[in-house]
Amino acid sequence: DTEVTQTPKHLVMGMTNKKSLKCEQHMGHRAMYWYKQKAKKPPELMFVYSYEKLSINESVPSRFSPECPNSSLLNLHLHALQPEDSALYLCASSQVTGGNTIYFGEGSWLTVV
Amino acid sequence: EDQVTQSPEALRLQEGESSSLNCSYTVSGLRGLFWYRQDPGKGPEFLFTLYSAGEEKEKERLKATLTKKESFLHITAPKPEDSATYLCAVQGGGATNKLIFGTGTLLAVQP
DSSP, X not given: OOOEEEEOSEEEEOTTOEEEEEEEEOSOOSEEEEEEEOTTSOOEEEEEEETTEEEEEOSXXXXXXXXXXXXXXXXXXXXXXXXXXXXXXXXEEEOSSTTOOOEEOOOEEEEXX | OOEEEEEOSEEEEETTOOXXXXXXXXXXXXXXXXXXXXXXXXXXXXXXXXXXXXXEEEETTEEEEEOSSEEEXXXXXXXXXXXXEEEEEEEOSSSSOOOEEOOOEEEEEEO
């Protein structure tokens, strides 16, 4: 069963709010990812965790703070966001070894007002 | 620099009218080429992974093929429910599992 579960599905937050996006997978994958996708554009990589350690940060602003509490969970903490941060945020997971398929969740729609 | 180009950007077909989507790529040390389907407002759904030139994979009305420079997604006798954006992505050599995505092909199948 290839399933990555993301909550919430929709989130509206003000520019001064603090919120979190959550992601869970039970496929035994040890690599987890956050992607950002704007309308009519492909997903853009934000962060990669391998074995619960941050391995890639694609120069993402510090108002986005990732956390990997264990091998099944991935969080994205949001603080002081800007309206241009409104997008679909996608969590994904895979085996750590290169060449393995990366499976995506349904995404969390974020609107910053 | 690794790069993926998909064509056409948009494709409108009549139900039953077969066609192909193209994904051209340049990558150092291909470790995998991936096809995804994405419905509006949802995450990409995995379709196929191809690893080496000459490889082919099929699923229902879809067939993916791979050469050293490009991949094709053939759609045979499409139905309206095949309407979606089809994304191609490659993973190159290096220490990361980063996917390089194309901009996608928006497919509309009319009944």
